[in-house]
Amino acid sequence: MSGKPKLIYFNGRGRMEPVRWLLVAAGVEFEEVFLDTREQYVKLIKDGSLMFQQLPLVEIDGMKMVQTRAILSYIAGKYNLYGKDLKERAFIDMYVEGITDLMHMIMMFPFSPPEAKEKNLALIMERATHRYFPVFEKTLKQHGQDFLVGNRVSWADVQLIEAILAVEEKIPAVLLGFAQLQVILSLNIQELCSTKTSRISCERNCEEIIMSPCYTNQDCGVSGELSSSRCLFNMKHNGGRIRLVSCKTLCS
């Protein structure tokens, strides 16, 4: 349990995805174990690895950490992504909690019954554009900085970018009317792309990916200087959009 953090989860985004993002933002390399069978999961419970019988599990610094928020808090604290004092941390926490509420709606969306899909999508749109995004747009506009808290990247920025991309995936035009968010989305992706260890998860359409020096697009049949990069997880087509998840060695 020494060395790189080891992330143990199903082969999907789910509750592990913000952990991947935050580690990437921190510039920390990590390993992943994907569970394929129920037996593997039951084994983890039986050997006492899962405190509350739930994934995600992250082995880090000799601990078997569970509970997404606890894991994120530890990473944010260890890698200086959690503000310079209690008050900055308070704002980071408030922003993170709001974003987590929005992400919860998105995470639950695939489980909506067919007759509720349209209504639930409308609710995500309404909440994103009337409850959550306006808070961040206003904050960024008021202090004129590129990051939400303390003029430097924090857990809150990383989680916000993940959330924006997750909403955009469902509602492509959702950032219309949020000029500041458009700017920080671009800036933060550049910032995250410049880390040398691995890549963030993101959803961009093919043109955007081709335009970005950080992304390659094997599935679109585009070859370029980065086309040999290995993705840690997968790249998959999704209605003309590409999912790039924690791609490693891009830009390195």
Next chain:
Amino acid sequence: MSGKPKLIYFNGRGRMEPVRWLLVAAGVEFEEVFLDTREQYVKLIKDGSLMFQQLPLVEIDGMKMVQTRAILSYIAGKYNLYGKDLKERAFIDMYVEGITDLMHMIMMFPFSPPEAKEKNLALIMERATHRYFPVFEKTLKQHGQDFLVGNRVSWADVQLIEAILAVEEKIPAVLLGFAQLQVILSLNIQELCSTKTSRISCERNCEEIIMSPCYTNQDCGVSGELSSSRCLFNMKHNGGRIRLVSCKTLCS
């Protein structure tokens, strides 16, 4: 917004209750504003007091804090209830997150449809006794200390006591078989009762309350040395059980 923290919420436990508990554990006096009407709530939204249009709201140290977990994290950090280092904080966070999951089931229980009540209660019992309480029982037994982390009271203990009492309220015999939890319940209640500023929320039956020097029992018609104490919130009968919520000046 200086001086005592001001807690603004509906007149009920809900998402503000753990904040009350933690402030009491920290020995911090606080003020409360209870909202009675929707107009009061809408006014708070309109004047920009509620970052994400939701209660609870706590005015503290010049901030208008929202999101229960962010508020609790700030209080725990400020009042030294959050461990001595990152690793202790990691365990406190994991415990708190597990307890919060259990409390969420309890908080949602009253909204169960009648036909689902029995099943949901059985699920609470099952999760409490097979998923959550065993973790804490084992931890306490292994290190032989009175508190979960670092041999001193932390946010995790406070939230655990609140959760145990909340489950006991529904399932009185739930602690049978959890000897360590019975001990720390008693110890922690004494500890919390010894703070001078106000009292924790708790549910004990009349006999227990009469036996405890910390509690009085106006509603049972018992008068004693403490019968003139003022409760911050309310004391109400509940099938022979009494709810004492943050009673002030008891034992002072």
